[in-house]
Amino acid sequence: MFSRTLLCLLVASASSAALADTVWLKNGDRLTGTIKLFDGGKLLLETDYGGSIPLDWSKIATLESSQELLVKQSDTAGERAKTIQRSDDGKVILANGEAPKTVEMASIQQIIKPKPFVEDFVWKGNVDLALDYKRAESDTDDYDIDLKTQARHGRWRHNAAAEYNREFQDDVRTTDNWKAEYALDRFFTDKFFWQGRLEYKNDKVEELRRQRTIGTGPGYQFWDDELGAFSLAALANRSDYEYDTGRKDSFYEASLKWDYNRYLIGKTVELFSTGEVGRPLSGDADYSLDADIGLRYKVTDWASLNMKAERDVVSGAEGSLDSTRYTLGFGVGW
Template identity: 25%
Template sequence: MHNLISNPALYLAATLCSLSPLCLADTVFLLNGDKISGEIKEFNDQDLIIKTSYAPKIAIQRSAILSFEVSTPKPWSVGRSIQDISIQASEQHGMVLINHQQTPVDELRFSQHYTDSAWNYNGSVETTLDVTKNKKNSQKLHIKGDITAETLQWRHTIKTEVRYETEDDLTKRNTLEGHYSLDYLINEHWLLRQENFYQEDKLGTDTHSFYAALGPGYRFWGAGRDKLDFVVTYNHFWLGQQSFKLELNAWAASLNYKQYWFDGILESYADLQIAFPDIPAIDYISNSTVGLKYLLTQRIYLSFKYDFNDTQTVIGNTRDTSYTLGLGVNF
C-alpha cells in the first residue's frame, strides 16, 4: 500500500507546501504516487474535480485518491454538516487532517455553491411499472419528474407526477399532482419552509385539492445530496368536487431523508408526512414513500418505491399501498 511515509519526497513536498505562504494550490495525492496541484472545484460522490494550470477540469475517481490538502479555508460538508475548514494531507490511506484530527475522506463533500450565490441544479425523470397482486388485466402508468435549484441559503423544489391506471379496460385512476416547496436555510440546521401541493383527479367526479403550508424545520444533517430534515407546518386545505367544496386547517409533520452509498451507486430515500385536521370527522391523514435507486450508468438508474397512504376517520380506516419498479434518468 502506498502512503506518504513510504514516499519521503512526496511527504516533504506536502509539508513544505503547507508551511509556505507562497504555495496557494490545492494538492491531490494519488495511490500510484502521483500528485496533481490546482484548485479543487468539486468533490462529489464519484469524483474530485480539480482545475490546473494546464487543464480547465480534471476528474479523479475517489477510489484513486490517497489523500489531499486545501490551501485556503473553504466551506466543506463534513459528516453532512457544512464547516469552514482547512484540510491537510494525512499519512494514512483515505484520510485527511482537519484540526489535527484524522478524518475519513468518505465524510467529505465540496461544491462551489456552498461558498457563493451561484445556483446549483439537479433533477430526474422517471417512468415506473407497478407490481400488483391480482388476476385482473391491469395497467398502471406512472410518470414523475423533479428539479431542485439551490444556493447555500435557498432551495426551490418542484415535483410533478401523472398516474394513469386501467383494469379490465376500465379507467381506474387518472390523476395529476404538482408540488412546490421553498426552503430558506437559516443556518446549517434550522430552516423555514413554504410549500404548495395540487392534485386533480379527472375520473368521474373531477375532484381537485390544494394546500398551502408554512413552518419551521430542523436539519439533522445535509449538504450536497444527503439530507435528513424534520419540518412542522400549519396547512390550509381546499377540497372540491362538482357538488361540494370544503376548506380545513391542519398541523402536519414531515420527515425527508436521502442518503447515498457506495460512492453514489445506491440511493436510499424516504418522505413521510402525517397531518391532523381541525375537524372531528378526520383523526389523521398520513402519506409515506420509501425507496431505493440503483445507478446503472452516470445518469440512468433503476428504482424501487413503496407508497403507503393511511386515513383515519370516525367511520373507519382507509389504506392504499403500492410497490413500484421504475427506470429513470438523472440530470
C-alpha cells in the same frame, strides 16, 4: 515560437498535476484525480482516464489533496482542512492555516466537500418513469411519472414536485390521478427556515376527487451536503376536500413534512423518502398520510434505476382513501 508554445504546455501540464489529488495504494500504485468523497469504506476518485473509481479505504496507504475538504472523525466532529498532505503509511496531515495535524486514516469516518451556506444558484432534481405492461388472463397497463426539482439562490430555496399515475386492468381504468406541489423556503440561519407551500391533488377514480392545501410554518435542515439532505417542517395548513358526491369539506390541520435522501456505497445507491402526516383540527377526517420511500441505483452520472413504494391515506373522512403503490422504473437526474 515553438519553444514558447512548448513552455506553455509544460506549465499548464505542471499546473494540472499540481492541482490533482493523489492516492497512494498499499501495493505501490499511485492514482491521480479529484477526490469526490469518502464514505462507507469507499473513497470516490474522479479521473479523466476511468471516470469515477471507488477505492477500498483499507487498501489506501496515504493521500494528498489541494482542495478544501471536511474531514470527519465522528458523526458530530469534523475539521475543515484547506489541504490534505501525504504522510507515513496509514496517516495523513490536515493543514487548515494553523499547525498541521497528523491523524490516523483508520480514525476518519467521512471526507466530503464542504457546502457553503449561501450559494449563488444551485439547481438539482430528477425525473422517474415507470411503465408496466402485462398480458395474461388479466391485462394490466400501468404508467407512473414522478418529477422532483429544487433550486437554491442565496437564502431562498424553491421546491417543486409533480406526479402522474394511471392504470388500466382489462381496459377498465382503476387508477387515474395527478398531484403538484410548490414550496418556498426562506433561510434565517444555515439550519432554520420558514416554509410556505401549495399543493393540489386530482383523482378521477376515488371518492375523494380533489384536495387543495395551503400551509406555512417553520423548518429545520439537519444536513445538506455531498452525501444527501434531511429536513423537517412543522406546518399549519388549510385543506379543502371535494368528493364525487359533490360535497365539500374545509378544515385546518397541523402536519409534519419531511424530505430525506442519503447516498450509500460511494454514491452508487440513494435511499430517499418524502412525505407528510397531518391531523385535522376540525372536520371529519382523523388523519392523512402521503409518503413514499425508495432506492435509486446510479447506472451513469445522470441515469438510474429506481424502485419506490407510495402510501396515500385519508382516514375518517367521507371518501376515506387507503392506497399503496409499488413501482420499478428508470430515472434521469441532474
